[in-house]
Amino acid sequence: MSGAAYAIGDLARQTGTKVETIRWYERDGIMPAPVRTAGGHRVYTQAHLDRLAFIRHARELGFPLEDVRELLRLADKPERPCAEADAIARVHLEAVRSRIARLQALEAELVRMVAACGHGRVAECRVIEVLADQSHAHCLHDGHGGTGL
Amino acid sequence: MSGAAYAIGDLARQTGTKVETIRWYERDGIMPAPVRTAGGHRVYTQAHLDRLAFIRHARELGFPLEDVRELLRLADKPERPCAEADAIARVHLEAVRSRIARLQALEAELVRMVAACGHGRVAECRVIEVLADQSHAHCLHDGHGGTGL
């Protein structure tokens, strides 16, 4: 119960990470250096496994490592006064929601395309319009309506 | 109507892209080379603007450029028989849905944290458990339940 021990390859398999990447995370500092065997092999704990799984998921979702570091600091110190943690959480929340919205727009268009494909042709593909749409971009105003990708 | 013309800086401003990145996209081939002025300055059309906006959104959503290229080919040839386009669309659809699901889990947890922050402390932060959760990972079975970062 106290001591699940993993080799680097176990961690790699369980999280779908390359062994090299795990070692790189250690050099980077985002993963703590584990204990070593006499021969120098790394020996990981359950905590390492959890942390690595978290990092990988966050990266897959597109958070830069720097943000992941921040989220980890947040998780590391649950007794910290709220101001900063709240700010971090809020910023990420907004980013997450924006991503969800745009992914849902893309999802809808892909569904439409796959459905249209049932009829033998790609039909007019609007994937580009869906994502090129300025509604989520910074500036812009007019909305011209053209198709020509 | 036929001829909106943009300098590279206009495209950059309108899409939130760095000028260097646009030139890089051209060298890369994902953006077609525009007409030049006598002095060598690039002159873009509305089509360029749309395509760039699409590329940027797709990249923000985490698609590698190679996938973006594929989606663009899909959009470029709407008369193409369906098999390949359908396959591409389906694969991306699955990827998109998986992303949405995980982002929503993260969103829920961030909401919970921000709410808890109202009471002065970060409370138990479960951001890590939420994302470290193996439910979306490749292999794995047991689910131990520990918290340790």
Next chain:
DNA sequence: CTTGAACCTATAGTGACTATAGGTGCCATC
């Protein structure tokens, strides 16, 4: 006609890995 912001090319640097080379440890099997 000047001035300076915006453009040009070319090259080097960054973040986050990924691959390769060359060597060592571990342990199951003989």
Next chain:
DNA sequence: GATGGCACCTATAGTCACTATAGGTTCAAG
């Protein structure tokens, strides 16, 4: 207890998708 071979080690170089810098040219506003 020797040994075969796979997993591990370090170090370095390469990749992708940019981003920054240096050093020079163009163009449009005044």
